[in-house]
Amino acid sequence: MRAFVFLIALFAAGPLHALSCLATDIATSFQRFAAAPERYVVVHGTFHFDEGALPKPPQHNPNLTTPNTPIPARFLGKSLSMDGFQNRFATDLVLNVKCLGPWCAAMTSGRDTIAFLRAEDGVYSLSINPCGGVAFADPTPAMIAQVTACMRGQDCDGKQALR
Known part of the structure; x- marks a missing residue:
């Protein structure tokens, strides 16, 4: 009984925070970006940037959603075509990183x-x-x-990745 009372007191002491995100796979993401009014390019390769510039969760208010932190980056790799990732693609870009409360996006250079x-x-x-x-x-x-x-207009429901 004491353990039960302790758990109730522990949870009552402060709010529980959890980030709730919908699970996503690459097919779902492709469909979302293909339907977007903006133009997107699917790329495969490496991003190079200063990892020290990645934002940290806000300490003064852990529930605060921060604005995007822009980080200069360079991409080296290939872009997607109907034949797969065949086209060489290199560009400078801006990596916009967002924190949602105490959770921040992460990426590795x-x-x-x-x-x-x-x-x-x-x-x-x-x-x-x-x-x-x-x-x-x-x-x-x-x-x-x-x-x-997905790019070819074939099966794009995520089942192929499981075969």
Whole structure:
């Protein structure tokens, strides 16, 4: 009984905070960005940036959603076409990183990644938040096959990645 009372007191002492994000896969992300009014380019390669510039959760108010922190970055890799990731693609871009309360988006410089870059007037950007769905680190061959199938207008419901 004491343990039960202790647990109630512990939980009553302050609010419980949890980040609730919908699970996403690369096919769902492809469909979302393909339907967006903005233009996106699917890329596979590495992003290079100063990891020290990534934002930290706000200490004075852990429930605060911060504005995007812009970080200059460079992408080196390939863009997606109907034939897969065949076209060399390198660009400077802005990495926009958001914190939602005590959770901040994270990314690793130099890590193999598939991402959905927004293209606007010849300027590229990647906006990431703690919920994900915009950049997929260490993509598997199944993920690469899935996003290529989506690009071709083939099966794009996520089931192919499970086969």
